[in-house]
Amino acid sequence: MEETVIRDLIRRYALQNAVKYGQTPQKGAVMGKVMGEHPELRSEAKKITEIVDEVLAQVDELGRDRWRPELERIAPELIDEIFEPKEPRKGLPELEGAENGVIMRFAPNPNGTPTLGNARGIVVNAAYVKKYGGKLIIRFDDTDPSTKKPMIEAYDWYLEDISWLGVHPDEIIIASDRIEMYYEYATELIELGKAYVCLCPQKAFKELKDAKKPCPDRDTSVETNLERWQRMLDGEYEDKAAVLRIKTDIRHKDPAIRDWVAFRITRAAHPRVGTRYIVWPMLDFESAIEDHVLGITHIIRGKDLIDSERRQRYIYDYLGWEYPVTIHWGRIRIHEFGRFSTSEIGRGIKEGRYTGWDDPRLPTLRALRRRGIQPRAIEKVMIEMGLGENDVAFSMKNLYGENRKLVDPIAAHAFFVPDPVVVKVEGKGDFYIPRDDLNKLKEGDILRLKNRFNIRIEKLEPVTVSYAGDDLEFAKKENASIIQSVPLDDAVPVSVLMPDGAVISGVGESSIRNEVGKVVQFERFGFVRIDSVSESEIVACFGHK
The missing domain is CATH 1.10.1160.10 (Glutamyl-trna Synthetase; Domain 2)
Incomplete structure (x- = not known):
């Protein structure tokens, strides 16, 4: 972005802040607005800070009375944001350049099963394809056989879970099936003089890179690089002894961009292709090639991958390709789980x-x-x-x-009694009730067994109760607790697996034997899914209240 454009942008946000709060614009707020709306400028934070300081001084000098007229002149829409607050927008925004359809991809590494975080990428990409028409591709980025080694079962796990979400991809691509194609593009980049084989030890290269100095191999001839590249493919180098690098700006302000690694040697066995290949593309290279070959029009990725785009753009520029429209989003942090990988x-x-x-x-x-x-x-x-x-x-x-x-509208209802205690009600039968409810009572209290009748607590040790009629209104008048119960002759052992790892044991009505695989509402306990049924026990997984 040109400096004049940046200055104009900062001036707009500074004036908006000044008009909104009636005081000299705050530097932190303006910086936050600029970086939030234009994350591509974050790498130029020092320069942006200097410009913000200059612009804020100019706005302050302009004078309070001229702030609003000036903002109305250069950016009247920002006035509307101040004085016509809008409801927070939910849902998905329009996609730039999607009018003629989209080709989008969800690209997991199959080293486990999809998580709730992965579901976001699956659902949102599918929603945009459904909205605009086009194609959804599931691409397994599985070219790391050592650090994040794929699991052979995980490919099917992903496809099963994606289908469970109601998403049906138009195409499924597995990167480890296409290694030869990546080799071809690597060769083309070497021939263009845009990639080279680096033989520097990792530590030595880092020292040179941090000093913004090229390694000795950077200016090696195309012929020598092609020869070294073939030696890499033929297995003549040990692991880590050689890498293929993409030439960038060795003096780039961001060290992560300087001559990044596109291919490395690793002899770790891959679960799908074994040891057929020992030279593997790094994710930035593989993904860059695939996005072009597959015709991806829009990429949705985490904002932590902004550097990936900057690295990949070198390949696109060298090969004369147009980079897809890219949207960056923030991470999801789930309160109840914290950080999980x-x-x-x-x-x-x-x-x-x-x-x-x-x-x-x-x-x-x-x-x-x-x-x-x-x-x-x-x-x-x-x-x-x-x-x-x-x-x-x-x-x-x-x-x-x-x-x-x-x-709620479809779940069967049943009684489950955790930590059960037996009460004998003369003329009515024997029932399990929750120990926790009993512990809250004193002798003489009335208790209502839901959908049944009232009982009076005669003694707590040992537990002795008496029948106190069927009248619900009497129970309400006595301020009686209404609890669940299960008759002894209809009770089955139940274990409920809780999300915190606890197992709550109790008894439930025998009718839940017929609900395996279904969601059941345990009265006063919560929604559970009946996980398994055996002769000796029913296992349920707790969902939520």
Whole structure:
């Protein structure tokens, strides 16, 4: 962005801030607005700060009486934002340049199962394809056989979970099937003099890079680079002994952009192709090539990957390609889970801390499905989250609220009694009631067994009760608690797996044997999904209240 454009932008935001608050514009607020609306300027923070200081001094000198007239002259729409506040926008904004259809992709690394964070990418990309027409591609970026090694089962897991969300891709691409194609483009870049084989030890190259100095191999001839590239492919170099780098600006202000690695050597076995290849493309290279070859029109990616775009643009410029429209969004932080990564979950499973990828304690789609969360509820909250660049602090309560709307009309109702105590009611039978409710009572209190009758607590030790009639109004008059109960002759053992790892044991009505795989509302307890039924026990997974 040209400096004159940047200055004009800053002046607009400074005047808007001044008019809104009736005082000299605040530097922090103006900087925040500029960087928030134009993240591509973050790499130029020092320069932007200097310009902001200059512009704020000019606005202050302009004088309070001239702030609004000047803003009305250069940016009247910003006046509207101040004095005509709008409702917060939910949902997805329009996509630039999508009028003739879109080709979009969701590109996971299959090193585990999809998480709730992954669901956002799946749902939003699919929603845009549905809105504008076009094509949705699922692409497995699986070219890291060592650091984030793919799992052979995870390819199918992803496709199953994507289908469960109601998304049906038009095409499925697996990067490890297309290694030869990446080699061809690498060769073309070497022939153009835009890529070179670097033999520097990693530490030595970093020292040169940090000093903005080229490595000795940077100006090697095309012929020598082609020869070294072939030697890499033939396995003549040890792991880490050689890498292929893309030439950029070695004096670029961002060290991460300077002559970045496109290919490395690793002899780790890949779960799909074994040891057929030892030279593997880094994600930035593989993704850049694929996005062009597949004709991707729009990319939605995390704002933490802005540097990826800057690196990839060198390839696009060298090969005369047009870069897709890119939208960056903030991370999702789920209050109830904190920071989870697929790698961390995988380690936890190997170490026995979790029972599997569907452990109810995890934020994976398999775990949520096991708990009875409906795909439409996930879709709705992800769409409403929109595409904002700010990080999103997300509470599972939002998802539970949407899920409740879906399951409440269809869920069977049943009684479940945790930590049960037996009470004998003469003339009525024997019943299980919750120990926790009993502990809150004193002798003489009235208790209502929901949908049944009233009992009076005669003694607490040992528990002795008496029948106190059927009248519900009497129970209300006595301010009696209304609790669930299960007759002894209709009770089955039930264990409920909770999201915090606890297991709540109790008894439930035998009718829930017929609800395996379905969501059931346990009265006064919450919604659960019946996970399994055996002769000895029923296992349920807790969803939410």
